[in-house]
Every structure is written in C-alpha cells, then in structure tokens.
Amino acid sequence: MPIKTILCIEDDRFIGEMYVRSLKKAGYEVDWVVDGNDGLITARNKQYDAILLDVMLPERRGTEILDALRGGKEDLIPKTHVIVLTNFQQDDESRIAMQKHADAYLIKAEITPKKLISVIEKLEDK
C-alpha cells in the first residue's frame, strides 16, 4: 500500500523541520505537531498512512500515545504504519512494549532523512 500522508510527532524543532523538509521534497504530504496531546488528537481525527512518533514528548509520552491508539481491544489506526523514532535509550521493557505495536523502532541519530525515506519505502513494499 503506497504511503502518501505522514504525521510527524516531534518536539525538537530542528529535527522536526529536517524530517518535514526532506519528506515534502520527496513528495509526501506531511503534518507536524510538537506535543503529545496534539499528536494523539491529530492521529485520531485524520487517517494517515504513516506516523513518525517520538518517545520523549511534552504533555504525553510517545508510549502513551501508542498505547491509546493500539493498546486497547480495537486498533484505532489499522491502516497506518507507526515508526517510533527516538534518541532515548529506553529500558528493555518499555522498548519491547512499544515494538509490539510499532512497525519500526529507530534511533534518530542513525537515521538521516535519506535513510528514513528508504525505511518508509520498505514499509510501502511490504
């Protein structure tokens, strides 16, 4: 399934801008929100093909957002790919809990915009 629309939930302005700039250049439609509450509301109000989710977010952590969207009985975003992007070394327990509901779990420092786009393309192919 092709990915066209992407929601980026990222509080670091420089990193957010960098991803948004590259993704837009690559032809994706990107919405960007900077806090966890807005992130959850936006994700529930509009259907995206992919969500880039940071972990250490203000207001509401990425773990809580993912849990709210996919932790219940019903998957609220069944058609959306979730890519967790973090620089924070989570403890194994929280990481494994997030991995269960995510399609990718990546370390931001290792993922340049070019690599991010190639990951998104890989998810499209599957």
Add this chain to the structure above:
Amino acid sequence: MEVKKVPRLASQFWPEFIRIKIRLIVLTQIAIAFVFGIILIFTASITDSLVLIWFISFLLLPVELIVGILFIISATRPTKDLLAAIIKVTGEQPTLPLPNPNSTKNEQTGFRDALQTIYELSASRDQEKTETSQTDSIVSNALDMTNCGFIALDKNRKIIYSNKTAPTRDSTDGGKEIDLIFNGNDTLNAWLDACAEDSVQDEHVWTRIPDHLPNEEGRRFFDVIASYHKDSASETVLTLIDRTGAYEVDEENLDFISFAAHELRGPITVIKGYLDVLEDELADKLTDDQPELFHRLVVSSNRLSGYIDNILNTSRYDRRHLKMNLSEDTVVAIYDTISDDMKLRAGAQNRLLTVALPDDLPTIAADRASIGEVLGNLIDNAIKYSNEGGVIRVTAKVNGDFVDISIADNGIGMPENVVSQLFQKFYRSHRSRETVAGSGIGLYISKAIVESHGGKISVRSEDGHGSTFTVSLPIYATVADKLKAGDNSNEGLINEGNGWIKNHSMYRS
C-alpha cells in the same frame, strides 16, 4: 546381617575389665569349694561332724571371696590410675577418679613420677591446643575487621571459609555461595575450569566486580585476586578488595555520561541529517577543496556518533543492560554498513584501507549494528596508531567453528606490557596519553560485545611494527539450534542500525 563394629573408647575399658576379673575370682572360689566338698564326700572322711564341716565351708567361702576381690582391686590399682591419667591425656570424658600423684602413698612408692610424666604430657598438649585455637580466633577476628574479603574454596568449589566482609549469600543447600556478578565470559568458574585442566598453580585478577545489580541497595565493587593451588585443602583463595569508594565515582560518571550521551544525540541527528541532505543538494556547487572539507564534516560527525554509541553501550554493559539480538548475517553485509564511513575516515587521514573479504565465507551469528561498531572501533584505532600513508588491511577467514576477521596495521605497535592491559576500561597506554586522543573504552566495549556473541577478540603486536586485532565470531550453523531454542525475539525483524523494522512479509502474511 552385617554387624557394625563401633570402635570403643579407652574410658570404656576399665569397667568391663574389672567386671570380668571379679566374676572370674567368684567363680573360681565357688568351684574350689565345690571340688573340696566332693573330695571330702568320696574319701568318706565325713563323720558326725558333717554339719560342722559344711558350716565352716560356707563361712569361709564369702570371706575368701571378699579377700580375693580386695586383692584384685589392690593389685590392679596402679593400672587403674595409669589408665585414668591416660584417659585424661586422650581428651575423652573421664569416667575414673583422677589419681593424685602427690599422695603420700604415691610419693613413697615412686609411682608419683609415672603419673607426673603423664600429667605433664597432658598439660603440654592442652597448651598447644589453646595456643592454636587462640591464634585461629585472633586471625579470624582480625580478618573480620579488615575492609577486604577473604574466601577459601575446597576442590569442589564449596566455601570452607569466608570472613564478614566477603560478599557471600546463603545457598539453597544450607551452605554459602559467592555473591559476585562477573562480566561476560570472564567468570571465576570459567577460570577455575581452565585451571583444573592445565594448571598446578595460578593467579588471576578481576577488577570492578559488583556484588549486586545496579540500583540495588548496598552495591559494592571489588577487585578480586584469586590464587589456585591444585589439590591443597583450600584449593582456591580469593582476596576481595572493596573498591566501592573509588568505582562509585565512575558509576556516577557513567550515569551522567549516559544521560549526556542521550542529549548529545539530538544535535548529532541534525548535523548528520543535514550533511546527508546537503551532500546531494550541494553536489554540483562545491568547488576546489570544498568537497574534501565537506567529507571531513561527514567523517567527524560519524566518528562523534560512534563515540557516543561506545559510551552508551559501555554504560549499558556495566549495568548488565547490553543485550545482543543475534541473527544470521554475513561479514560482507556487516562491513557494507560501515564501509563508506571507513573509506572516508581512512582517506581523510591519508591511510590506505584495503578490504579483502571472501564472498564464500559461511554466515555468522551476529548483531549487525554492534559488530559494525566493533569493526569501526578497530579500524579507527588502526588509523590512530599508524603513520601517514600507512596501510590498514581488513581480512577474514574460517578458523574451525569461527570466522576470524582481522584488522592489521603497520603502525607504531605496542610493547607486551601494554597488550596485556589493553582491554581494560579507561586504559590508556602512557604513549597514547601523550600523543593520541581517546577515552580508553573502545576496546573495552568491543571485547564486551564480541564476548556477548560467544566470540573472542585477540591482538598480536610488535613494538614499532604494527598490530593485528582479530575478532572471532561463531559460524551461524554451529549455534543456530541454540539461538532458536533461546526464543530469539529478533526473529522476523530486519535490523536497521540499533533499531529494527518489522519484516512484514513474515509479520502480516
């Protein structure tokens, strides 16, 4: 039925002996009286005074009995006294009254000297015993007062002695066991296994060994010195020096470092990200030496990122949080992930990097990102410790159940005393302190990562002529069963650096 003979004590001898002898005298006297009576009857010498004869006989018998018994008691008295004295010397519970050597009788008869000799023997023996137990308790009290732990193990590795400071806990079989958490494969048991096989006498030192996991209360750190003497009563003696004070500072530093490393990753993300983006966008616009300068930016940001990974992994390793996701991989594919970066790094420092990795090597069990980090560290070192124009060769070959990956340089090399300490944390040789920048954790974490794979890292070096580091990793086929049995949580995932992407063909089929 088998009758078990219980060894009897010296104190049990006398009552038995005297009982038999008295019984013998009584029976003998009765027998003599009986025989005497019969003879009188048959010789017909019994006359009217029969009654008188019987009366005399019966009156005499008890008298004879009493005299006989008194005689035997008196005759055996010296024997009894000697036995009582000897029983005292043996240390058994005395059942006989102790004879007084200074009694008038003993003095007169000269028996005193015999008793005196035995008592002196006993006194000197008691004194010896008291001295030994006094020395024992002085030593054991003194050891309990020290800050060092002492543990002695017998040949079955059971604790036969431990002082108060020694880190031990109660074991399930009611004994004690050593309460230490060794790093990776370098454990006390592994060393003892090696000793049992090929040593008569050996010594080994471990540093920074904690007794508890991080965040557990009262965590202590020890430097552990083990001495092994095959077949001696205390086959292994451990001396544990409590270095908590010194290492705790390091632990706090690591906490800080770990936190700082997370913070550093933010700016690095942006620097690396935009360099990657701009490399394409500025490709046609850079002139003269600008592309080279741009490369230096890329190389530097990648190196910085690598160092931060080293620091984070060291912090995770020291907290026992470093976990490897091993999967089937090839040396070529792993090297590919760092190839461009290494080429850039070598080029920027005017080193020639030659990589000759055969395509037909068997697959290995590896955590791609971690082994990439190890090879990156080793190549980085080869660059650091070689000279301008130096050659760095990366090769690989099969060696038994392992694939050996070697990184060789013809640089400054190392003397032997440096080689032995090379893989210790924060170790920096005197020479490298002065001339080369570094933190001294690259090789430490590399060793930890390789050992977590069930592999080995080794080094061969000649002072002034270069070094060769070799990483041996298990061939996948030799460990595949073990990995599958271990419920490999990595199954169905594609590794991407330190993260992963779900392999959807497996995940949502």
